[in-house]
């Protein structure tokens with residue numbers, strides 16, 4: 205990992221999914237839960253298709269830099285599946301938002317809380333910016349931050365890599381782009397979002413091939429030892 209002199213940062217903005225917790229850990233648990241559910245309720249097998257279609261629609265909306273995502277994220281998959289947007293919203297609420305919550309704490313990455321404590325104890329503010337709802341997940345992860353923002357919030361209404369959410373957080377925290385650091389897990393979303401806002405960033409990756417990649421929060425804590 206490249207050395208980033210942390211002393212200039214006043215705000216550190218984290219992505220949530222895949223950044224604060226291990227997504228493969230959640231996927232394994234949810235696949236098991238979904239599989240059991242479909243065995244007991246074979247009529248609900250179509251919900252798998254709804255989830256897949258919803259995820260694809262979200263990726264396309266992000267690529268397009270679309271607005272009205274709160275509505276389009278349900279309307280588009282509904283149109284291609286020939287169902288009502290409300291049905292998509294119900295499946296998403298159940299399988300993507302509510303049911304994973306009980307697994308999150310066990311899948312939280314090691315040393316995240318220590319890093320948050322270090323940032324707070326050295327006077328830094330912490331933000332979380334996600335393309336999905338934030339509040340319930342942070343509660344489930346047992347993490348406390350200063351600012352949160354989600355893509356579908358009315359005053360943002362843009363998915364990453366659009367910089368709207370990051371700029372919104374910087375404005376609320378009263379910091380400039382040079383005083384902000386973004387930490388995420390996707391180069392094409394979090395990394396691009398940071399670049400679009402002129403913000404430096406780090407990517408949590410399985411291998412640290414690029415200089416701005418890091419593998420674990422322990423690694424990040426070690427790199428920031430002594431940073432005031």
Ligand SMILES: [Mg+2]
Nearest residue numbers: 219221222389
């Ligand atoms: Mg992510």
